[in-house]
Amino acid sequence: MANPSLLILAGDGIGPEVMAEVKKIIGWFGAKRDIAFDVSEDLVGGCAYDKHGTPLADETMAKAQEVDAVLLGAVGGPKYDKLDFSVKPERGLLRLRKEMDLYANLRPAQCFDALADFSSLKKDVVAGLDIMIVRELTSGVYFGEPRGIFTEGNERVGINTQRYTESEIARVARSAFELAKRRDNKVCSMEKANVMESGVLWREVVQEVHDKEYPDVELSHMYADAGAMQLTRWPKQFDVIVTDNLFGDLLSDLAAMLTGSLGMLPSASLGAPMANGRPKALYEPVHGSAPDIAGQGKANPIACILSFAMALRYSFDLGDEATRVEKAVEKVLADGLRTADLMGPEGGKPVSTSEMGDAVVKAL
Amino acid sequence: MANPSLLILAGDGIGPEVMAEVKKIIGWFGAKRDIAFDVSEDLVGGCAYDKHGTPLADETMAKAQEVDAVLLGAVGGPKYDKLDFSVKPERGLLRLRKEMDLYANLRPAQCFDALADFSSLKKDVVAGLDIMIVRELTSGVYFGEPRGIFTEGNERVGINTQRYTESEIARVARSAFELAKRRDNKVCSMEKANVMESGVLWREVVQEVHDKEYPDVELSHMYADAGAMQLTRWPKQFDVIVTDNLFGDLLSDLAAMLTGSLGMLPSASLGAPMANGRPKALYEPVHGSAPDIAGQGKANPIACILSFAMALRYSFDLGDEATRVEKAVEKVLADGLRTADLMGPEGGKPVSTSEMGDAVVKAL
Ligand SMILES: CC(C)[C@H](C(=O)O)[C@@H](O)C(=O)O
Ligand SMILES: CC(C)[C@H](C(=O)O)[C@@H](O)C(=O)O
Numbered sequence: 001m002a003n004p005s006l007l008i009l010a011g012d013g014i015g016p017e018v019m020a021e022v023k024k025i026i027g028w029f030g031a032k033r034d035i036a037f038d039v040s041e042d043l044v045g046g047c048a049y050d051k052h053g054t055p056l057a058d059e060t061m062a063k064a065q066e067v068d069a070v071l072l073g074a075v076g077g078p079k080y081d082k083l084d085f086s087v088k089p090e091r092g093l094l095r096l097r098k099e100m101d102l103y104a105n106l107r108p109a110q111c112f113d114a115l116a117d118f119s120s121l122k123k124d125v126v127a128g129l130d131i132m133i134v135r136e137l138t139s140g141v142y143f144g145e146p147r148g149i150f151t152e153g154n155e156r157v158g159i160n161t162q163r164y165t166e167s168e169i170a171r172v173a174r175s176a177f178e179l180a181k182r183r184d185n186k187v188c189s190m191e192k193a194n195v196m197e198s199g200v201l202w203r204e205v206v207q208e209v210h211d212k213e214y215p216d217v218e219l220s221h222m223y224a225d226a227g228a229m230q231l232t233r234w235p236k237q238f239d240v241i242v243t244d245n246l247f248g249d250l251l252s253d254l255a256a257m258l259t260g261s262l263g264m265l266p267s268a269s270l271g272a273p274m275a276n277g278r279p280k281a282l283y284e285p286v287h288g289s290a291p292d293i294a295g296q297g298k299a300n301p302i303a304c305i306l307s308f309a310m311a312l313r314y315s316f317d318l319g320d321e322a323t324r325v326e327k328a329v330e331k332v333l334a335d336g337l338r339t340a341d342l343m344g345p346e347g348g349k350p351v352s353t354s355e356m357g358d359a360v361v362k363a364l
Numbered sequence: 365m366a367n368p369s370l371l372i373l374a375g376d377g378i379g380p381e382v383m384a385e386v387k388k389i390i391g392w393f394g395a396k397r398d399i400a401f402d403v404s405e406d407l408v409g410g411c412a413y414d415k416h417g418t419p420l421a422d423e424t425m426a427k428a429q430e431v432d433a434v435l436l437g438a439v440g441g442p443k444y445d446k447l448d449f450s451v452k453p454e455r456g457l458l459r460l461r462k463e464m465d466l467y468a469n470l471r472p473a474q475c476f477d478a479l480a481d482f483s484s485l486k487k488d489v490v491a492g493l494d495i496m497i498v499r500e501l502t503s504g505v506y507f508g509e510p511r512g513i514f515t516e517g518n519e520r521v522g523i524n525t526q527r528y529t530e531s532e533i534a535r536v537a538r539s540a541f542e543l544a545k546r547r548d549n550k551v552c553s554m555e556k557a558n559v560m561e562s563g564v565l566w567r568e569v570v571q572e573v574h575d576k577e578y579p580d581v582e583l584s585h586m587y588a589d590a591g592a593m594q595l596t597r598w599p600k601q602f603d604v605i606v607t608d609n610l611f612g613d614l615l616s617d618l619a620a621m622l623t624g625s626l627g628m629l630p631s632a633s634l635g636a637p638m639a640n641g642r643p644k645a646l647y648e649p650v651h652g653s654a655p656d657i658a659g660q661g662k663a664n665p666i667a668c669i670l671s672f673a674m675a676l677r678y679s680f681d682l683g684d685e686a687t688r689v690e691k692a693v694e695k696v697l698a699d700g701l702r703t704a705d706l707m708g709p710e711g712g713k714p715v716s717t718s719e720m721g722d723a724v725v726k727a728l
Contacts, residue, residue, distance in 0.1 A: 037707060090558045120489045120597050141505075141526060148561050155530040158565030162505060162526065166519040173608050192613070194454045196505060203523030227616040232596065232621040233484050249556070249613055250592045257593040 004278075004316055005067040008036045009044040009060070012080075012089060013289025013301035014353075015073025021301035021357025022071065022308050025325065028361050035321065040067070044073025044096070045089035045289075055092030064096055067356065068171050069315040070275075070282040072096075074289035080103060089118070089289075100280045102269035103168065104175035105137040105248065107286065109255035110236075112264060114333040116125065118344050119260030121232075126258055131238045134176040135248025135256055137269055139168045140198075141243045147179070162198050164244065169205040175244035177214040180234045186218045186239035190227040190247055202244065231255055255284075262287045263300030266307035268314050281315045283307040293340070297352035300339040302329055305360055328363035332356065367643075368680055369431040370401045373408040374425070374585045376444075377653025378663035378717075379437025383664035385721025386672050389689065392725050397539075399685065403430070403549060407455035408460070409439025409653075428460055432638075433679040434646040435672060437458075438653035441667070448651045449530065452564040453653075461501050462504065464581055464644045466633035467532065468501040468539035469612065471650065473599070473619035476628060478697040482708050483624030490622055494600045497619055498546065499612025503532045504562075506609045526562050528608065533569040539634070540606035541578040550582045550603035554591040554611055566608065588615065595619055617650075622647030625662030626651045630671035634679050647671040657704070661716035664703040666693055669724055692727035 006026070010019040025038075030036040042048075042060045049055050055075070064070050075089040083092075088264030096102070111129040119126045151157075173189070180187045189206040191199035203221050210219045219321065224231065224247040230237060231251065245250055251289050256265050267285070271280030284305030293299060306329060313322035338348035338358050351359065370390070374383040387403075394400040404426045406412075419439070428434050439453040449455075460466070475483065475493040483490045508525030515521070537553070544551045554572045555563035567585050574583045579656065588611040594601060595615065599622050607615055620629050629651070635644030649667030657663060670693060677686035682684050701723050702712035715723065 017670030022587045058647075074543065085564060086557065094559070122487050125484045144523075149565050152529070156525060156565055157529045158560075160526040160562045163521060165516070188633040192610070194452065195458070195525045196448065196522075197520030198524045201513050201520055205520075208482040225613045228592070228618040229621040230625075232618055233624075246556070246610075247590045247614075249559075250611075254587040254596055254618065255594040259599075262593075279648075289503045318564060339590045 002039045003036045004069070006039045006311075007063055007067040007070045008039060008041045009070060010041070010073040010079050011075045011289065012046040013074055013291045013294040015075070015167045015289055016298050017294070017353050018301040018304040019071070019073045021353060021360070022304050023364070024357050024361050025305055028364055032364070033321065035318070038157050044072065044092045046077050046080045047268070048092055048275070049083070049089065051089055053087070055087060055089050056095045058228045061095065061099060064100060068276070068278050069094065069311045071311065072282055072284040073286065073304060076289045084252070089140035094142065097269060097293055098143060101136045101138055101271045102280060102355070103136060104172050104270045104281055106179070106253040106268040106270065107133040107135060107140070107256070109133065109259055109265065111254070111259040112330065112333055115259070115261045115264065115342065117256060117346060118342070121258055121260070122133055125234065126260070126287065129259060131235060131255060132240045133248060133252040134172060134179065134240060135252055136172040136241045136244045137170065139164055140245035161279070162196065162246070164198050164202060166201070166205050169202050173206045173209040173242060174213070176240050177210065177217050180217050180240040181214075181304040182219065185216070188220045188238055188241050188242060190220055190222050190243040190251065192224050193221070195224055206242065227251060228254060231258065231338050233282055235266040243297065256286050261342060262303070263339065264302050264306070265319065267304050268307070268310040269312060270340050278315050281311065285357060297354065298340040299353045300341050301353050301357050305329065305357070326364060328360050331363040332359040366621040367400045367402045368433070370403045370675075371427055371431040371434045372403060372405045374405070374437040375408050375411040375435060375439045375511065375653065376441050377438055379439070379653055379657045381658070381661070381663050381717050382649065382665040382668040383435070383437045385717060385724070387727050388670050388721050389669055389672055389728070392728055393685070396728070397684070397685065408456045409446045410441050412456055413444065413447070413451055413453065417451070418449055419453050419520070420459045425459065425463060426462060426571065431673045432640070432642050434460065436646055436648040437668060437676065438649065440529075440653045441547050441655040455588065457479040458506065459631060460646060464509060464646065465502055465635045467502045467643060468498060468536050468634045468645055470543070470632040470634065470678075471499060472495040472617040473616070473623055473629065474553065475623045476694065476697055478694070479623070479625050479628070479706065481710060482706070483622060485622055485624070486553065488513055490624070493599055493623060495599060495614040495619060496543055496604045497612060498536060498604060498606045499616055500536045500542065500608045501531065503528055504609035508652065509724050510527065524609070526560065528562050528566060530569050533566050534573050537570045537573040537606060538577070540604050541574065544581050544604040545578075549580070550604035552584045552591070552602055552605050554586050554588045554607040554615065556588050557585070558587055570606065591615060592618060595622065612649070620650050625706060626667070628666050628670070630667050632671070632674040634678060647675045654713050661718065662704040663717045665703050665717050665721050666724075669693065669721070679692060685716070688728060692724050695727040696723045
């Protein structure tokens with residue numbers, strides 16, 4: 001059987017640096033565990049724009065459709081801030097999500113014991129935190145039409161459309177319920193059904209899917225503003241949260257920040273199963289391209305490494321190997337190794353991006 | 365000259381209880397400071413629905429248009445959860461906002477020294493926090509058309525429209541810049557210009573208003589998801605935040621929760637100046653109707669009392685009197701008086717809703 005295929009899109013800023021460390025992990029799996037991947041690489045974001053005049057070339061898009069999983073670093077940078085909306089680095093990422101139909105964005109917010117002091121929240125509020133936000137990723141206001149800036153009378157008007165179909169809601173709800181079954185069996189769905197009709201439909205459909213297909217999972221509903229509050233007040237009340245694309249963008253970033261260490265958090269974006277049974281999938285760290293520290297060996301590669309661990313679990317059914325990577329990360333943290341972003345008041349052993357990668361490989 | 369007029373809409377749940385305490389304060393101003401108000405009262409929300417079959421009767425709406433300021437308690441409750449979208453308690457509030465054209469929602473997030481321990485955030489992160497969120501309140505996805513649940517093929521689709529005109533953005537930006545001039549002279553504007561064209565227009569117009577009219581105010585822009593993160597990480601970096609209706613809903617609730625004491629936070633919703641020079645205005649506490657504790661004397665009246673203080677400042681140009689009320693509140697807190705919601709680990713003197721109101725009057 002052919003090796004599973006991986007397309008690496010390292011992107012901009014610190015993307016290539018953190019991805020270099022992931023390649024070490026991939027190398028280790030090939031050499032020591034006889035789990036080899038066919039790895040190819042290409043451009044996305046600003047670097048793709050520099051070369052092709054578009055943040056995602058058609059050939060790259062076609063490759064992404066063919067591989068078993070895509071690993072992405074990060075996109076964007078000040079150099080591209082003035083570009084037209086249609087060719088901004090982010091459009092490359094959004095095109096991947098949309099054309100691969102990656103409707104379920106899994107964003108775990110986990111607080112590592114060794115780093116609990118790092119949060120701006122009190123230790124008892126976040127220690128041991130382990131929630132999973134499932135964000136709808138291919139619809140809603142991100143893609144709804146009509147959209148644009150138009151002229152009406154003598155002024156401009158900016159328009160976007162929030163739009164959800166029943167089936168779009170149902171499929172991401174299923175992803176959330178499936179995940180909950182393997183966790184604490186609890187889903188909280190968030191919208192603004194008190195203000196938006198799309199939220200009313202969201203709530204109804206999530207409830208219907210629950211009642212028909214997952215009656216044993218505990219389901220609750222919360223308005224998204226109350227959700228933001230409750231995440232801040234006592235995040236451990238949640239297990240799985242399912243919400244739409246835009247609320248998910250804010251709420252998952254908020255949840256990430258609760259842990260205090262953005263450089264630690266991975267994400268998976270999953271679509272429907274392909275012919276080989278594997279879901280279409282893209283894995284990427286939650287952090288951005290951090291242009292201010294790019295090229296200085298300061299970036300934390302752990303989020304990207306843990307994104308690869310998610311790939312092992314969700315794309316390749318290698319849950320044990322994923323756990324192995326996660327445990328290795330926990331070990332280096334417990335040993336006190338800290339990239340610049342993790343240097344808190346209690347100190348630790350400062351390491352560079354590549355020293356951190358090497359340490360994880362060693363811990364494997 | 366006629367007394368300034370106030371319309372009190374106490375609403376549902378704990379609304380009437382907290383409003384009863386505000387009436388004591390109003391009484392004190394009439395008796396002791398010779399500042400008398402013509403007070404009338406009416407219904408909004410669920411109680412209006414019970415009586416009139418609508419959450420805001422036309423006559424009430426007409427009265428609200430005539431008075432100098434509206435004071436609102438809270439709306440909603442489980443009894444009304446199953447009502448049709450169009451007559452839900454919230455629609456009464458939304459109608460007031462829209463028809464009075466209250467485009468600038470001022471939501472201070474302040475952390476009272478006596479209550480800094482109360483937050484889920486670390487004390488040094490929130491002690492002394494004093495930020496002001498200016499939320500656009502009459503447009504965006506709350507009111508944009510088309511909206512509704514439609515049938516397409518054989519499934520339902522939920523649609524809402526985010527829509528902002530240049531002038532809608534410009535006027536709320538001006539409110540934010542004006543406030544900043546009287547504070548720390550810093551405005552941060554939040555949107556998702558990387559994903560939404562309405563956000564692109566938002567950013568452009570805020571920048572234009574700044575460059576032409578307020579070049580001396582420090583202006584920055586942030587994506588709303590990054591804004592949620594930064595509010596969680598280090599909220600004191602902000603002075604005034606200006607954002608749209610939906611982002612403002614989430615971000616102002618998040619900011620409120622940072623302080624840890626929702627029962628303390630007031631809000632003002634302001635429109636254009638009327639013939640007498642006063643802005644159209646509605647004042648309300650940030651907390652909801654809290655049906656679970658209604659009628660038990662457990663509610664904290666301070667948010668509603670401070671909302672009245674905002675009315676003194678923004679509607680009646682009685683800034684010194686507003687400060688007097690705020691100082692009285694600080695005094696009772698420093699004295700250790702605590703309603704149920706404020707009973708933390710360090711204890712304090714437990715008081716009922718009306719005991720808290722009496723204590724504030726006494727401190728005046
Ligand atoms: C970069 C941007 C387009 C993106 C989004 O808004 O979805 C990012 O914030 C994310 O959450 O992945
Ligand atoms: C009650 C509800 C309609 C309202 C809103 O969404 O604006 C509330 O959350 C608020 O922030 O005042």
